[in-house]
Amino acid sequence: MGKTLAEKILSLKAKTDVNSGDIVITPVDLAFVQDTTGPLTVREFLNNGFEKLANPDKTVLFIDHAAPSPNSQLSTDHITLRDFANKTGCVLSDAGDGVCHQLVAENIAAPGDVIVGADSHTVTAGGIGAFATGMGSSDVAVAMALGKTWFRVPETIKVVCSGTFQKHVYAKDLILHLIGLIGADGATYKALEFAGDTVDKMTIGDRLTIANMAVEAGAKVGLFPADETTRQYMKAQGREHLYQPLSADADAVYERSVNIDVSSLEPTVSKPHTVDNTALAKDLKGTKIQQVAIGTCTNGRIEDFEIAASILKGKKRHPSTRLLITPASRTILKQMIKTGYAEILLDAGAMILPPGCGSCLGLHQGVLGDNEACLSTANRNFKGRMGNPNSFIYLASPATAAASAITGQISDPREVL
């Protein structure tokens, strides 16, 4: 019987033949935490008598959620992480380096890897063919100590994408559309596997955007095949030697398939307070927006800022709408400066925040006021997510976000350009 990507990766890694529904214990190629989950991981690790990491060079502590720290308590949590890194010899990625998921994609993840992170958007690395999933602090502490974890091998929903995107419609619109279609729990416990001619032509940046949001449909992983595009991406990072091609078998068994003709998609928006509450941008015209946030692990890559800059070039943000730009990594910020996108965005009235999670999770750097609305390119619009339960979050592509920053209301980019 043929294998899905999830079955194939877990079989190869665990060196045993597994199928959906099986319980598998597998080595872990990377275990990581970030600064809001890591301190609990460190305490669980130390308080339960663990002393050594199974693989210090495959263990990374990222300081990205509160970077730089907005208060003394989080600063002290950062000290906990730095001290643990010093003591155990694991890798520390400090404030300013960028968001864990982007850094994992840029520097660490390879096709066929098993990656566990104490952050739900760990699924992002599925864009380069890694079985990457979010877990809690205790699970990651055990993975750090033993160098392995357990999984139930997930059933897979195959998402077959065909056709070419219309102008100003992007991968973000596709994933928002898919979540609207199958629901915020439409893939709970399952793998989402992306295939089809649209996927074959898709950049790694777009694959990362889609994989990043797999968890918003409840999925354990969002997997893409590893192909020539993946090889070129890794070659550009000097990591081509870690590349291996990876694809599902032609006779793999799927729980079901979802077919999407991407040429029929239009700019899509998730309305408050769930990601599956989707609508077309054009139907939300008139919805006033006090803040636009472009960036994060979902859409904070150079391609995203290129799109935003192309729309905002020579234009100004609406006077009632703040415009926040958060590059997902230091490398991306440097690219923004080099390409001139940073200057274009600054001239349009944007604030550029340090590389990291920025305003996405409500800690700092753009907390919303009562009854304010934000249009964000992030992945989550739950009540209170951006720091105030009395505010409203809409999710969209960088193009829709940039267009809306100009008009001060939710706008279909095709109507602004």
Next chain:
Amino acid sequence: MQGKAFKFGDNISTDHIVPGRLAHLRSNLPELAKHVLEDADPTFASRVKEGDFVVGGNNFGLGSSREHAPLVIKMAGVSAVLAKSVARIFFRNAINRGLPVLICDTDKINDGDELEVDLKQGLIIDKTNGNRLTFNKIPDAMLSILHEGGLMPYIKKYGDFQM
């Protein structure tokens, strides 16, 4: 297990349970626990008593991987979470913290009902309306962790995964 049902709706996220804006309290768990489920029901923390049940709808616990979510629910004295369905990471985290999550038809339970749960028999008795509900069997791998009171006690006992 016996206690009162605190009923919540569908899609109770980890931000409802422990909002990101309180991330600075995550290393001060007793203080964080005072805010449990604050954005779903600000009165919950002051009303919940030892043994009570959190009763959700569909997709309970969606969102973040923050283990603090089941942790503060447990710290509030809640003996189990009952829901029609539960998000994957929350489910695993809850079991890792020794907090049972029981999947059942929570439409048959009203807010404030007195419940009795027999984990071994797989039975929930709503003593207020007389309904008897069954719940989905917790998978064996997770049951073995729950049986030890959570992942850390499990690993301490066995030194490895025994699955």
